[in-house]
Amino acid sequence: xxxxxxxxxxxxxxxxxxxxxxxxxxxxxxxxxxxxxxxxxxxxxxxxxxxxxxxxxxxxxxxxxxxxxxxxxxxxxxxxxxxxxxxxxxxxxxxxxxxxxxxxxxxxxxxxxxxxxxxxxxxxxxxxxxxxxxxxxxxxxxxxxxxxxxxxxxxxxxxxxxxxxxxxxxxxxxxxxxxxxxxxxx
Amino acid sequence: xxxxxxxxxxxxxxxxxxxxxxxxxxxxxxxxxxxxxxxxxxxxxxxxxxxxxxxxxxxxxxxxxxxxxxxxxxxxxxxxxxxxxxxxxxxxxxxxxxxxxxxxxxxxxxxxxxxxxxxxxxxxxxxxxxxxxxxxxxxxxxxxxxxxxxxxxxxxxxxxxxxxxxxxxxxxxxxxxxxxxxxxxx
DNA sequence: CGCCGAGTTGAACTGAATCAAGAAACGTGG
DNA sequence: CCACGTTTCTTGATTCAGTTCAACTCGGCG
Numbered sequence: 519x520x521x522x523x524x525x526x527x528x529x530x531x532x533x534x535x536x537x538x539x540x541x542x543x544x545x546x547x548x549x550x551x552x553x554x555x556x557x558x559x560x561x562x563x564x565x566x567x568x569x570x571x572x573x574x575x576x577x578x579x580x581x582x583x584x585x586x587x588x589x590x591x592x593x594x595x596x597x598x599x600x601x602x603x604x605x606x607x608x609x610x611x612x613x614x615x616x617x618x619x620x621x622x623x624x625x626x627x628x629x630x631x632x633x634x635x636x637x638x639x640x641x642x643x644x645x646x647x648x649x650x651x652x653x654x655x656x657x658x659x660x661x662x663x664x665x666x667x668x669x670x671x672x673x674x675x676x677x678x679x680x681x682x683x684x685x686x687x688x689x690x691x692x693x694x695x696x697x698x699x700x701x702x703x704x
Numbered sequence: 705x706x707x708x709x710x711x712x713x714x715x716x717x718x719x720x721x722x723x724x725x726x727x728x729x730x731x732x733x734x735x736x737x738x739x740x741x742x743x744x745x746x747x748x749x750x751x752x753x754x755x756x757x758x759x760x761x762x763x764x765x766x767x768x769x770x771x772x773x774x775x776x777x778x779x780x781x782x783x784x785x786x787x788x789x790x791x792x793x794x795x796x797x798x799x800x801x802x803x804x805x806x807x808x809x810x811x812x813x814x815x816x817x818x819x820x821x822x823x824x825x826x827x828x829x830x831x832x833x834x835x836x837x838x839x840x841x842x843x844x845x846x847x848x849x850x851x852x853x854x855x856x857x858x859x860x861x862x863x864x865x866x867x868x869x870x871x872x873x874x875x876x877x878x879x880x881x882x883x884x885x886x887x888x889x890x
Numbered sequence: 891c892g893c894c895g896a897g898t899t900g901a902a903c904t905g906a907a908t909c910a911a912g913a914a915a916c917g918t919g920g
Numbered sequence: 921c922c923a924c925g926t927t928t929c930t931t932g933a934t935t936c937a938g939t940t941c942a943a944c945t946c947g948g949c950g
Contacts, residue, residue, distance in 0.1 A: 575841070575845070577845040582844050582845060584840060596833065597834045606841070629823075636819060636825070636826050637822045639822075639826045640825045640826040640829065643826065643829050643830055644829055646833065647832065647836065648782075648783045648786065650836050650840065654840065655761070657843060657876075658763075658768050659761075661937080662938080663937095681896065681897090682897070683897085690844060691938065691939090692938075693896080693897070693898095694897090694899085695937080695938050695939075696897095697897060697898055698899085698938090700898095701899090847905085848905080848906080867927085867928060867929090869928070869929085877905095878907060878908080879929070879930095880906085880930080880931085881905080881906050884905095886930095887931090
Protein backbone atom coordinates (compact mmCIF):
# COMPACT_ATOMS: atom_id res chain seq x y z
CA UNK A 519 0.00 0.00 0.00
CA UNK A 520 2.94 2.27 0.72
CA UNK A 521 3.58 3.20 -2.87
CA UNK A 522 0.03 4.42 -3.37
CA UNK A 523 0.08 6.76 -0.44
CA UNK A 524 3.37 8.41 -0.91
CA UNK A 525 4.52 10.54 -3.76
CA UNK A 526 6.79 8.54 -6.03
CA UNK A 527 9.39 11.26 -5.80
CA UNK A 528 10.12 10.84 -2.13
CA UNK A 529 11.58 7.53 -1.05
CA UNK A 530 10.69 6.18 2.36
CA UNK A 531 12.66 3.38 3.92
CA UNK A 532 10.81 0.22 4.86
CA UNK A 533 11.74 0.62 8.52
CA UNK A 534 10.32 4.12 8.59
CA UNK A 535 7.23 2.99 6.80
CA UNK A 536 6.74 0.27 9.38
CA UNK A 537 6.79 2.80 12.20
CA UNK A 538 3.70 4.34 10.67
CA UNK A 539 2.06 1.27 9.19
CA UNK A 540 2.50 -0.68 12.41
CA UNK A 541 0.08 1.66 14.14
CA UNK A 542 -2.63 1.00 11.60
CA UNK A 543 -5.48 -1.35 12.35
CA UNK A 544 -7.55 -3.19 9.78
CA UNK A 545 -11.28 -2.72 9.88
CA UNK A 546 -14.25 -3.85 7.84
CA UNK A 547 -17.57 -2.17 7.19
CA UNK A 548 -20.73 -3.47 5.58
CA UNK A 549 -22.52 -1.63 2.79
CA UNK A 550 -24.50 1.34 4.13
CA UNK A 551 -22.81 1.15 7.52
CA UNK A 552 -22.02 4.47 9.18
CA UNK A 553 -18.30 4.95 9.74
CA UNK A 554 -18.59 8.29 11.49
CA UNK A 555 -21.72 10.11 12.62
CA UNK A 556 -22.22 13.87 12.58
CA UNK A 557 -21.44 15.31 16.00
CA UNK A 558 -18.86 12.70 16.90
CA UNK A 559 -15.16 13.45 16.99
CA UNK A 560 -13.25 11.53 14.37
CA UNK A 561 -10.47 9.76 16.25
CA UNK A 562 -9.08 7.95 13.26
CA UNK A 563 -7.17 8.71 10.13
CA UNK A 564 -8.48 6.02 7.79
CA UNK A 565 -7.34 4.85 4.43
CA UNK A 566 -9.45 2.83 2.03
CA UNK A 567 -8.15 -0.53 0.88
CA UNK A 568 -11.38 -1.75 -0.65
CA UNK A 569 -14.74 -0.16 -1.43
CA UNK A 570 -16.21 3.34 -1.75
CA UNK A 571 -17.45 5.74 0.90
CA UNK A 572 -19.24 9.03 0.82
CA UNK A 573 -18.99 12.02 3.10
CA UNK A 574 -22.05 14.21 3.53
CA UNK A 575 -23.64 16.72 5.82
CA UNK A 576 -27.27 17.49 6.48
CA UNK A 577 -28.86 20.82 5.63
CA UNK A 578 -32.59 21.30 6.02
CA UNK A 579 -33.23 17.55 6.06
CA UNK A 580 -31.28 17.07 2.87
CA UNK A 581 -28.07 15.08 2.69
CA UNK A 582 -25.45 17.04 0.76
CA UNK A 583 -22.57 14.88 -0.44
CA UNK A 584 -19.20 16.62 -0.32
CA UNK A 585 -16.92 13.82 -1.41
CA UNK A 586 -16.68 10.23 -2.58
CA UNK A 587 -13.71 8.30 -1.31
CA UNK A 588 -12.05 5.64 -3.42
CA UNK A 589 -9.28 3.11 -3.03
CA UNK A 590 -6.09 4.35 -1.39
CA UNK A 591 -7.62 7.67 -0.44
CA UNK A 592 -8.11 8.95 3.05
CA UNK A 593 -11.65 8.84 4.31
CA UNK A 594 -11.87 11.16 7.24
CA UNK A 595 -13.69 14.16 8.55
CA UNK A 596 -10.29 15.78 8.47
CA UNK A 597 -11.17 19.02 10.23
CA UNK A 598 -12.81 17.09 13.04
CA UNK A 599 -9.75 14.87 13.29
CA UNK A 600 -7.33 17.79 13.30
CA UNK A 601 -9.20 20.13 15.57
CA UNK A 602 -10.64 17.49 17.88
CA UNK A 603 -14.05 18.98 17.28
CA UNK A 604 -17.43 17.38 16.56
CA UNK A 605 -17.74 16.47 12.92
CA UNK A 606 -20.24 18.32 10.77
CA UNK A 607 -20.15 15.41 8.38
CA UNK A 608 -21.26 11.82 8.37
CA UNK A 609 -19.16 9.16 6.68
CA UNK A 610 -20.93 6.16 5.22
CA UNK A 611 -19.82 3.03 3.42
CA UNK A 612 -21.46 2.80 -0.01
CA UNK A 613 -20.16 -0.71 -0.55
CA UNK A 614 -18.61 -3.32 1.68
CA UNK A 615 -15.31 -1.81 2.72
CA UNK A 616 -11.91 -2.62 4.11
CA UNK A 617 -9.96 0.23 5.65
CA UNK A 618 -6.81 0.69 7.69
CA UNK A 619 -6.90 3.33 10.37
CA UNK A 620 -4.60 4.87 12.92
CA UNK A 621 -5.82 6.48 16.13
CA UNK A 622 -5.14 10.17 16.72
CA UNK A 623 -3.10 9.44 19.86
CA UNK A 624 -1.01 6.83 18.07
CA UNK A 625 -0.37 9.27 15.26
CA UNK A 626 0.89 11.85 17.75
CA UNK A 627 3.33 9.21 18.98
CA UNK A 628 4.50 8.65 15.41
CA UNK A 629 4.92 12.41 14.99
CA UNK A 630 7.13 12.51 18.06
CA UNK A 631 9.21 9.40 17.48
CA UNK A 632 9.99 9.70 13.80
CA UNK A 633 10.14 12.35 11.12
CA UNK A 634 8.22 9.94 8.93
CA UNK A 635 4.97 10.99 10.59
CA UNK A 636 5.13 14.59 9.54
CA UNK A 637 6.29 13.59 6.10
CA UNK A 638 3.41 11.20 5.55
CA UNK A 639 1.03 13.67 7.13
CA UNK A 640 2.23 16.44 4.88
CA UNK A 641 2.12 14.41 1.69
CA UNK A 642 -1.33 12.98 2.28
CA UNK A 643 -2.95 16.27 3.16
CA UNK A 644 -1.23 17.91 0.21
CA UNK A 645 -2.97 15.32 -1.95
CA UNK A 646 -6.37 15.88 -0.43
CA UNK A 647 -5.90 19.61 -0.72
CA UNK A 648 -5.09 19.53 -4.41
CA UNK A 649 -8.23 17.41 -4.93
CA UNK A 650 -10.27 20.04 -3.12
CA UNK A 651 -8.76 22.81 -5.23
CA UNK A 652 -9.88 21.02 -8.38
CA UNK A 653 -13.38 20.74 -7.04
CA UNK A 654 -13.47 24.43 -6.14
CA UNK A 655 -12.24 25.25 -9.61
CA UNK A 656 -14.99 23.22 -11.24
CA UNK A 657 -17.72 24.65 -9.00
CA UNK A 658 -16.72 28.20 -9.78
CA UNK A 659 -16.31 27.85 -13.50
CA UNK A 660 -18.43 24.97 -14.79
CA UNK A 661 -22.12 24.28 -15.15
CA UNK A 662 -23.78 21.34 -13.42
CA UNK A 663 -23.90 19.58 -16.78
CA UNK A 664 -20.16 19.94 -17.32
CA UNK A 665 -19.45 18.69 -13.80
CA UNK A 666 -21.69 15.70 -14.46
CA UNK A 667 -19.88 14.80 -17.66
CA UNK A 668 -16.50 15.13 -15.96
CA UNK A 669 -17.55 12.87 -13.12
CA UNK A 670 -18.86 10.37 -15.65
CA UNK A 671 -15.47 10.34 -17.31
CA UNK A 672 -13.38 10.13 -14.16
CA UNK A 673 -15.48 7.72 -12.12
CA UNK A 674 -17.88 5.79 -14.34
CA UNK A 675 -17.88 3.00 -11.75
CA UNK A 676 -19.81 5.26 -9.37
CA UNK A 677 -22.88 5.18 -11.56
CA UNK A 678 -23.18 1.41 -11.35
CA UNK A 679 -22.92 1.38 -7.61
CA UNK A 680 -24.71 4.21 -5.92
CA UNK A 681 -28.06 6.02 -6.09
CA UNK A 682 -28.13 8.97 -8.47
CA UNK A 683 -29.46 11.22 -5.75
CA UNK A 684 -26.07 11.16 -4.02
CA UNK A 685 -24.37 12.08 -7.25
CA UNK A 686 -26.83 14.94 -7.68
CA UNK A 687 -26.05 16.55 -4.35
CA UNK A 688 -22.34 15.97 -4.94
CA UNK A 689 -22.73 17.99 -8.14
CA UNK A 690 -24.52 20.68 -6.18
CA UNK A 691 -27.99 20.13 -7.66
CA UNK A 692 -31.24 18.34 -6.81
CA UNK A 693 -31.99 14.81 -8.02
CA UNK A 694 -34.71 16.24 -10.27
CA UNK A 695 -32.26 18.57 -11.97
CA UNK A 696 -29.83 15.70 -12.51
CA UNK A 697 -32.59 13.62 -14.03
CA UNK A 698 -33.28 16.38 -16.54
CA UNK A 699 -29.62 16.78 -17.40
CA UNK A 700 -29.36 13.06 -18.08
CA UNK A 701 -32.44 13.18 -20.27
CA UNK A 702 -31.08 16.13 -22.20
CA UNK A 703 -27.75 14.42 -22.85
CA UNK A 704 -28.95 10.86 -23.40
CA UNK B 705 6.09 35.80 13.19
CA UNK B 706 6.68 32.24 14.34
CA UNK B 707 3.80 32.13 16.76
CA UNK B 708 1.31 33.12 14.09
CA UNK B 709 2.27 30.38 11.70
CA UNK B 710 2.45 27.46 14.00
CA UNK B 711 -0.29 25.89 15.99
CA UNK B 712 -0.03 26.96 19.61
CA UNK B 713 -0.18 23.35 20.69
CA UNK B 714 3.10 22.31 19.17
CA UNK B 715 6.24 23.94 20.52
CA UNK B 716 9.10 24.58 18.15
CA UNK B 717 12.54 25.42 19.43
CA UNK B 718 14.08 28.70 18.32
CA UNK B 719 17.00 26.91 16.68
CA UNK B 720 14.67 24.77 14.64
CA UNK B 721 12.60 27.77 13.70
CA UNK B 722 15.73 29.54 12.52
CA UNK B 723 16.55 26.68 10.18
CA UNK B 724 13.33 27.42 8.36
CA UNK B 725 13.11 31.17 8.85
CA UNK B 726 16.71 31.67 7.76
CA UNK B 727 15.78 30.53 4.27
CA UNK B 728 13.09 33.15 3.94
CA UNK B 729 13.64 36.31 1.96
CA UNK B 730 11.83 39.59 2.44
CA UNK B 731 10.07 41.07 -0.55
CA UNK B 732 7.87 44.07 -1.23
CA UNK B 733 5.13 44.58 -3.76
CA UNK B 734 3.24 47.68 -4.80
CA UNK B 735 -0.54 47.84 -4.93
CA UNK B 736 -1.91 46.05 -8.01
CA UNK B 737 1.43 44.43 -8.76
CA UNK B 738 1.29 40.86 -10.06
CA UNK B 739 3.04 38.44 -7.73
CA UNK B 740 2.50 35.37 -9.88
CA UNK B 741 1.07 35.17 -13.40
CA UNK B 742 -1.10 32.37 -14.73
CA UNK B 743 1.03 29.86 -16.60
CA UNK B 744 4.14 30.44 -14.53
CA UNK B 745 5.38 27.91 -12.01
CA UNK B 746 5.24 29.23 -8.48
CA UNK B 747 8.73 28.73 -7.09
CA UNK B 748 8.02 30.32 -3.74
CA UNK B 749 6.09 29.59 -0.62
CA UNK B 750 5.20 33.09 0.53
CA UNK B 751 3.77 34.39 3.75
CA UNK B 752 2.14 37.79 4.14
CA UNK B 753 3.56 40.17 6.70
CA UNK B 754 1.68 43.23 5.52
CA UNK B 755 -1.14 43.86 3.08
CA UNK B 756 -3.80 41.84 1.27
CA UNK B 757 -3.58 39.78 -1.90
CA UNK B 758 -6.10 38.00 -4.05
CA UNK B 759 -5.84 34.83 -6.04
CA UNK B 760 -7.94 34.48 -9.18
CA UNK B 761 -8.20 32.62 -12.43
CA UNK B 762 -9.64 33.69 -15.76
CA UNK B 763 -12.67 32.01 -17.33
CA UNK B 764 -14.21 33.44 -20.47
CA UNK B 765 -12.51 36.81 -19.98
CA UNK B 766 -13.79 37.08 -16.44
CA UNK B 767 -11.55 37.09 -13.40
CA UNK B 768 -12.90 34.68 -10.80
CA UNK B 769 -11.47 35.29 -7.34
CA UNK B 770 -10.85 32.12 -5.34
CA UNK B 771 -9.25 33.55 -2.22
CA UNK B 772 -8.17 36.66 -0.38
CA UNK B 773 -4.96 36.38 1.56
CA UNK B 774 -4.45 38.30 4.79
CA UNK B 775 -1.68 38.85 7.29
CA UNK B 776 0.24 35.76 8.36
CA UNK B 777 -1.41 33.57 5.77
CA UNK B 778 0.31 31.80 2.95
CA UNK B 779 -0.19 33.35 -0.45
CA UNK B 780 0.69 30.77 -3.01
CA UNK B 781 -0.66 28.91 -5.95
CA UNK B 782 -0.11 25.87 -3.80
CA UNK B 783 -0.83 23.20 -6.39
CA UNK B 784 1.57 24.85 -8.80
CA UNK B 785 4.19 25.02 -6.07
CA UNK B 786 3.70 21.39 -5.03
CA UNK B 787 3.42 19.82 -8.45
CA UNK B 788 5.89 22.09 -10.21
CA UNK B 789 3.24 22.76 -12.81
CA UNK B 790 2.08 25.98 -14.48
CA UNK B 791 -0.29 27.88 -12.25
CA UNK B 792 -3.90 28.22 -13.33
CA UNK B 793 -4.15 31.21 -11.03
CA UNK B 794 -2.78 34.70 -10.91
CA UNK B 795 -1.77 36.26 -7.60
CA UNK B 796 -2.07 40.02 -7.27
CA UNK B 797 -1.31 42.50 -4.50
CA UNK B 798 -4.46 44.45 -3.59
CA UNK B 799 -2.49 46.82 -1.38
CA UNK B 800 1.17 47.55 -0.88
CA UNK B 801 2.57 44.35 0.56
CA UNK B 802 5.47 42.89 2.47
CA UNK B 803 5.96 39.17 2.24
CA UNK B 804 8.56 36.60 3.24
CA UNK B 805 9.17 33.78 0.86
CA UNK B 806 11.23 30.63 0.64
CA UNK B 807 12.28 29.07 -2.65
CA UNK B 808 11.11 25.54 -3.49
CA UNK B 809 14.69 24.25 -3.66
CA UNK B 810 15.57 25.79 -0.32
CA UNK B 811 12.51 24.24 1.22
CA UNK B 812 13.56 20.81 -0.03
CA UNK B 813 16.86 21.38 1.76
CA UNK B 814 14.97 22.20 4.95
CA UNK B 815 12.90 19.05 4.51
CA UNK B 816 16.07 17.00 4.27
CA UNK B 817 18.11 18.61 7.01
CA UNK B 818 15.56 18.99 9.76
CA UNK B 819 12.25 17.48 10.77
CA UNK B 820 11.03 21.02 11.31
CA UNK B 821 10.36 21.36 7.59
CA UNK B 822 7.77 18.64 7.36
CA UNK B 823 6.22 19.79 10.61
CA UNK B 824 5.82 23.35 9.43
CA UNK B 825 4.71 22.12 6.04
CA UNK B 826 2.13 19.85 7.57
CA UNK B 827 0.73 22.45 9.95
CA UNK B 828 0.45 25.18 7.37
CA UNK B 829 -1.28 23.07 4.78
CA UNK B 830 -3.60 21.68 7.42
CA UNK B 831 -4.59 25.27 8.10
CA UNK B 832 -5.17 26.13 4.48
CA UNK B 833 -7.12 22.93 3.99
CA UNK B 834 -9.49 23.59 6.87
CA UNK B 835 -10.09 27.06 5.43
CA UNK B 836 -10.98 25.52 2.10
CA UNK B 837 -13.34 23.06 3.76
CA UNK B 838 -15.20 25.94 5.36
CA UNK B 839 -15.55 27.64 2.01
CA UNK B 840 -16.84 24.46 0.39
CA UNK B 841 -19.33 24.08 3.21
CA UNK B 842 -20.63 27.60 2.72
CA UNK B 843 -20.86 27.23 -1.06
CA UNK B 844 -22.90 24.07 -0.78
CA UNK B 845 -25.27 25.16 1.93
CA UNK B 846 -25.61 28.95 1.91
CA UNK B 847 -27.09 31.50 -0.47
CA UNK B 848 -24.97 34.24 -2.01
CA UNK B 849 -26.61 36.69 0.39
CA UNK B 850 -25.60 34.64 3.43
CA UNK B 851 -22.05 34.32 2.15
CA UNK B 852 -21.93 38.08 1.64
CA UNK B 853 -23.08 38.78 5.19
CA UNK B 854 -20.56 36.32 6.61
CA UNK B 855 -17.71 37.88 4.67
CA UNK B 856 -18.84 41.31 5.88
CA UNK B 857 -18.63 40.07 9.44
CA UNK B 858 -15.30 38.29 9.14
CA UNK B 859 -13.43 40.76 6.96
CA UNK B 860 -15.11 44.17 7.01
CA UNK B 861 -11.74 45.73 6.14
CA UNK B 862 -11.95 44.21 2.67
CA UNK B 863 -14.86 46.43 1.72
CA UNK B 864 -12.90 49.61 2.33
CA UNK B 865 -9.98 48.47 0.28
CA UNK B 866 -10.93 46.58 -2.81
CA UNK B 867 -13.41 46.84 -5.70
CA UNK B 868 -16.72 45.11 -5.04
CA UNK B 869 -16.44 43.21 -8.28
CA UNK B 870 -13.67 41.09 -6.79
CA UNK B 871 -15.84 40.36 -3.79
CA UNK B 872 -18.68 39.39 -6.11
CA UNK B 873 -16.70 36.78 -7.98
CA UNK B 874 -15.28 35.50 -4.70
CA UNK B 875 -18.86 34.95 -3.56
CA UNK B 876 -19.57 33.14 -6.82
CA UNK B 877 -21.84 35.78 -8.37
CA UNK B 878 -21.61 38.65 -10.84
CA UNK B 879 -21.00 42.25 -9.76
CA UNK B 880 -24.56 43.08 -10.84
CA UNK B 881 -26.00 40.42 -8.58
CA UNK B 882 -23.92 41.67 -5.66
CA UNK B 883 -25.12 45.20 -6.28
CA UNK B 884 -28.71 43.99 -6.04
CA UNK B 885 -28.03 42.04 -2.86
CA UNK B 886 -26.51 45.14 -1.26
CA UNK B 887 -29.50 47.21 -2.30
CA UNK B 888 -31.89 44.65 -0.88
CA UNK B 889 -30.10 44.52 2.47
CA UNK B 890 -29.21 48.17 2.85
C1' DC C 891 -49.48 -8.69 -2.96
C1' DG C 892 -48.58 -4.15 -1.24
C1' DC C 893 -45.13 -1.01 0.22
C1' DC C 894 -41.25 1.95 -0.13
C1' DG C 895 -37.39 4.29 -1.97
C1' DA C 896 -35.47 5.82 -6.37
C1' DG C 897 -36.12 7.95 -10.49
C1' DT C 898 -38.79 10.66 -13.83
C1' DT C 899 -41.79 14.21 -15.47
C1' DG C 900 -44.64 18.48 -15.37
C1' DA C 901 -45.77 23.31 -13.96
C1' DA C 902 -44.84 27.29 -11.50
C1' DC C 903 -41.43 29.95 -9.44
C1' DT C 904 -36.90 32.14 -8.28
C1' DG C 905 -32.15 33.67 -7.92
C1' DA C 906 -28.82 34.92 -10.71
C1' DA C 907 -26.80 35.61 -15.56
C1' DT C 908 -26.72 38.35 -19.45
C1' DC C 909 -27.06 42.42 -22.19
C1' DA C 910 -27.28 47.20 -22.22
C1' DA C 911 -27.03 51.81 -20.67
C1' DG C 912 -26.30 55.40 -17.48
C1' DA C 913 -24.16 57.41 -13.06
C1' DA C 914 -20.50 57.85 -9.89
C1' DA C 915 -15.71 57.53 -8.51
C1' DC C 916 -10.97 57.48 -9.62
C1' DG C 917 -6.54 58.71 -11.39
C1' DT C 918 -3.53 60.74 -14.53
C1' DG C 919 -1.70 64.32 -17.40
C1' DG C 920 -1.83 68.91 -18.65
C1' DC D 921 -6.40 71.70 -9.47
C1' DC D 922 -9.29 70.85 -13.02
C1' DA D 923 -10.66 68.00 -17.19
C1' DC D 924 -10.91 63.85 -19.32
C1' DG D 925 -11.06 59.07 -19.91
C1' DT D 926 -11.37 54.81 -17.63
C1' DT D 927 -13.05 51.86 -14.31
C1' DT D 928 -16.55 50.70 -11.02
C1' DC D 929 -21.12 50.56 -9.62
C1' DT D 930 -25.99 50.69 -10.33
C1' DT D 931 -30.35 49.87 -12.55
C1' DG D 932 -33.62 47.87 -15.94
C1' DA D 933 -35.32 44.19 -19.08
C1' DT D 934 -34.93 39.68 -20.50
C1' DT D 935 -33.49 34.95 -20.26
C1' DC D 936 -32.08 30.76 -18.12
C1' DA D 937 -30.64 27.10 -14.97
C1' DG D 938 -32.12 25.07 -11.26
C1' DT D 939 -35.61 24.74 -7.19
C1' DT D 940 -39.84 23.42 -5.32
C1' DC D 941 -43.98 20.91 -5.04
C1' DA D 942 -46.60 17.33 -6.73
C1' DA D 943 -47.89 13.30 -9.15
C1' DC D 944 -46.68 9.13 -11.28
C1' DT D 945 -43.70 4.85 -12.63
C1' DC D 946 -40.69 1.29 -11.73
C1' DG D 947 -38.19 -2.36 -9.27
C1' DG D 948 -37.00 -4.75 -5.20
C1' DC D 949 -38.35 -6.81 -0.99
C1' DG D 950 -40.90 -8.13 3.29
